[in-house]
Amino acid sequence: MNISRAINFICxxxxxxxxxxxxxxxxxxxxxxxxxxxxxxxxxYRTSRNIPSKFDKEEESFIKTEKEDEV
Structure with missing residues (x-):
């Protein structure tokens, strides 16, 4: 257990x-x-700062975009 977690737990x-x-x-x-x-x-509050958000992940899409060719 690192020192930051210990401080959070003690608080x-x-x-x-x-x-x-x-x-x-x-x-x-x-x-x-x-x-x-x-x-x-x-x-x-200090504990919740270290929990990653589920929205931070970059979602992979099934639809792939294609680059348009320049004429």
Missing amino acids: IVVGGLIAFYANAEQEKNTYLLIGGIVLLVFGV
Whole structure:
């Protein structure tokens, strides 16, 4: 596991734990909850940047174009 994936995983886990902890208390700490959610979203965003899009591939067509001869 390379360092970038480890950082992403740590951000997601720590952000989720912080958000869960802040929401579980009797007196909810809004700033701690927001910080946990921001850290969680940051980790998910960094992870999703490395996933290739299915639309990036160049599709092969069954129809081949022919070059027109110049006269």
